[in-house]
Amino acid sequence: MSFPDPIAVFRTEAAELLEQIEAGLLDLNVNPGDKDQVDAVFRGLHTLKGSGAMFGFDALAAFTHHCESAFDRVRKGEVPATQDLVAAVLEAKDHMRLLVDTPLGDHEAMSEALLTNLRRAVEGAGAPAKAEGPQERRYSIHFSLPRDAMANGTNPLGLLDELRELGDCRIIADRSAIPALGTLNPVDLHLSWTVELATTEPRSAIDDVFIFVMDDMQIEVIELQDEPRVPDAPAADPTVAVPEQAAAAAKLPAKGSPTVDAKSAKAAENVRVPAERLDELMDRVGELVIAQSRLSQLAGGSGDLQLRAVSEDVERLSGELRDTMMVLRMVPVTQLFGRFRRLVHDLANETGKMIDLVTEGETTEVDKSVIERLADPLIHLVRNSCDHGLEPADERRAAGKPEAGKIFLSARQQAGEVIITIKDDGRGIDKDRVRAKAESSGLIAANASLSDQELYQLIFQPGFSTAQQVTNLSGRGVGMDVVKRTIDALRGTINVVSRPGQGSEISLAIPLTLAIIDGLLVRVGSGRYVIPLSAVEECLELSVEEDMRSRGRSFISLRDSLVPFIRLRDLFRTGTTPDPFQKVVVISTGSERVGLVVDQIIGDHQTVIKSMSKLHHDVGTFSGATILGDGNVALILDVGHLVSEGQQQEAHLRAAG
Incomplete structure (x- = not known):
């Protein structure tokens, strides 16, 4: 049996304490008189100092002691929690993280500089008058x-x-x-x-x-x-106490009392599990789902009723285990949103702008692997909104806006996706400047006809930037293409909306999980493919007459609206003749819909997602692969890519008509 490394456990707990300290400091920056937050920051610093000393992180304990002493004075009312003091402790907190990660490094010079800054902030805060000592x-x-x-x-x-x-x-x-x-x-x-x-x-x-x-x-x-009075020698019988001590002790919770039990029970509710073990367990569940699929196929071709009964039980249990495992991997996006409070605070200081961050939907849950990969794209988008989107205070006053600009960060679930939106109330995207830059860069032809959405998508091209000058934050055109690549790798989509003078809104639609999904298994020619079930709206039958009638137009009428469709048999060049009664699977991403023409709908399928090889990484039609019950491989269709392709096909047909 292996035991966890105590130093690794300490580093994990220290990271949580540092996050709590940072959150409390940022709250104090907004509301300096919040005594609860002052106490929370002090407790966090005190615990970090004690734990650091316990595990041999002496430099961390010594450095944190000074920050703890500063906040002890704030807690006692000797100095106020000024913005300078909060900023000094925030910088010190970043140094504490460095002392946790590299305790043996040469950090003395940096520590002394930060402590000098801290002492200056404490002395500058002054001491309020006190009524009595x-x-x-x-x-x-x-x-x-x-x-x-x-x-x-x-x-x-x-x-x-x-x-x-x-x-x-x-x-x-x-x-x-x-x-x-x-x-x-x-x-x-x-x-x-x-x-x-x-x-x-x-x-x-x-x-x-x-x-x-x-x-x-x-x-x-x-x-x-x-x-x-303290007795010169301890009492032989520990149950004997002087009357005043016994009276006071009667008011205290005894060991085993409900208060103590409640604390113990609360501590036992959560168990810390390394992320690697969850990933390993997820892989095992995936293999179990594949084995269950093979068992179901064997049982379906057998007349043995007992085998079918066992197969149904295994299918039910594996489904429940899969659902439980998915819940274990889901984490609230508040873990992601929390780090942007500090980012916006620092960007406001660096740009000299007044910026407020507003978040909502923090309880929305997403697979932990998705959360980890979304951090960098969101950092680029928030930095761009602060630097390019929001105007300086004087420009906002001249435009009749409040001096403080707002960044809105929200999350919500929609079907099998999470929609994360970054919105600002700034100047908006200058379409003319984007077009001019795209034409000068050779991305589009002069006077090319593009919709607003197609034009905005150009900002995600590598090296594309409309900034008039390069700053420490942005302007080199190396950020938004990273956003595009990451979102594409997550099988997500990006939608941009901008209104001149009112601001911009960028929405990221990301699958809730990257591990196991419910899929619709279909056949096209002799190949089988999986469509994510969360994107399927309905299935229709396409007769030979309707198929022939729609040649050249590729539209179907669906409740008084025209929906473009793609013949997957032609897209995949199967070289086979279509089945007499083809099916149309209508898929959607948000408000956009497209139909996929397939030869046969086989049924629902628990799909364990396997990554494509590097050789097929750039194939946009597929987002991954899965292993079927008979051991063959089925490709998973990229819904976002197919919807986009259907829209382009619709636009070309309308233009030709």
């Missing part, structure tokens, strides 16, 4: 840690040192639970401690000392009103 309080603290605390990396001396930093304290160790030498396990912890503390810090400072071991320990904190 802090008052000293006295506490009696008795705590014990789990027996395996040291084996799990907890150092009790570190906790005692932190208590000493809070004020004057007296510490007595209770050694009554230490067993005889013959039965002593040197790894186990048998001590408990009684600490008498006099401090001007608030009661919450004591809780912060034990913040990352609180759930597993026993602790009793009593505020003493009179002169405190």
Whole structure:
């Protein structure tokens, strides 16, 4: 049995803490008086410092300590959470990530520069007037840690040192639970401690000392009103307590109480699983689906009723397992959207513009592999919107707009796709400039007739840029082609809408998953193909007479509307004669529809998607392949590409007519 690397576990937890710290800092940048966020940032810094010290990341712990101290002053009301202070801690947070990833690097010079900037921000914030000085309080603290605390990396001396930093304290160790030498396990912890503390810090400072071991320990904190008294020797019977301690202890939750159980239960609800194991499990489920398809085919050709019954059970169970596995891989897009708050914050500072980010649909779930591959395209699109789309404040005022521009980032599900939209209220895309650039670059002929959508698609060509000057953010024409390639690789589509003076909207339609889909298995000639079932609207019959009548026009009448169709037999050049009663499968992407003429509809099929080889990577008609039950390979049709091809065919026919 293999155990997880503790350093890898720490790095994972540190990444989550850094994300929480960044989110809290960005919230404070908008609402500096939010005490809850101040406390949340402080707790995150405190936990990161303690965990770093526990796992040997001493440089991280020492550096984070200064940021924690700065926010401790904010928490106490000594300094306000100014934008300069928030910006300084944001920069420090980026350095903390570097100290987590490369703890052995030479980071002293950078650390000192950032700490100087932090001290300057704290001193510049000043101290607000306080009504009265802090008052000293006295506490009696008795705590014990789990027996395996040291084996799990907890150092009790570190906790005692932190208590000493809070004020004057007296510490007595209770050694009554230490067993005889013959039965002593040197790894186990048998001590408990009684600490008498006099401090001007608030009661919450004591809780912060034990913040990352609180759930597993026993602790009793009593505020003493009179002169405190700590016994010279620990009581032989730990159940005996002085009356005032017993009264106060009665108000505290005992071990095993509902409060403690609730915490333990909550912690047990989530299990951290490496992404690689999920991918491996997904591969196994895919192989199981393929084997189940073979079993179903064998059972269908057999007269053995028991074999058919077993086949149906396996089909049902594999379907349920597939659905469960898909849910496990689905993650909310809030993990993706969250990182853009920092990006927009930094872009606003770099461009000198006032920019607000508005997000919606953060709970929309997408396959984790899709989330990972969408990060870079969205970064390019958001940067372009901030740099090219939004105007400076003076231009917006002259145009009658609010000084602060808005970037809208939204996500929603539609059939088997997720639609992610990036929208701004800026100047919009200059169509004349796009056309002029495309003509000068030789992408289109002079005076070529193009729709707005076709014209906007040119901005995704490699090296295409209408920027008058190159900036640190954009202008080299190397970003939007990356967006196009990535979205194409995800079998997605891009739609662009722009209104001069009102802004632009770019919508990305991406499949929810890249692993297993429900498909419609069809036959064209002697070959079999899979159409993603989420894109199928309906199936119609195309008789020989209708087929002959539509030659040269390739339209079918569907409820008072004309729908273009593509004869896949001609597209694939099968060289076979059509079946007497061909079928038309109507597919759609959003509001656009096209019909696919096939020879036979075989039925639904659980499709395990396999990537195409590098040799066939540029074949736009197919998005992948799958293995059928008989061991043969069926190609998966790229719905977006076929719809686009049908639209082009429709446009050419209309122009010819």
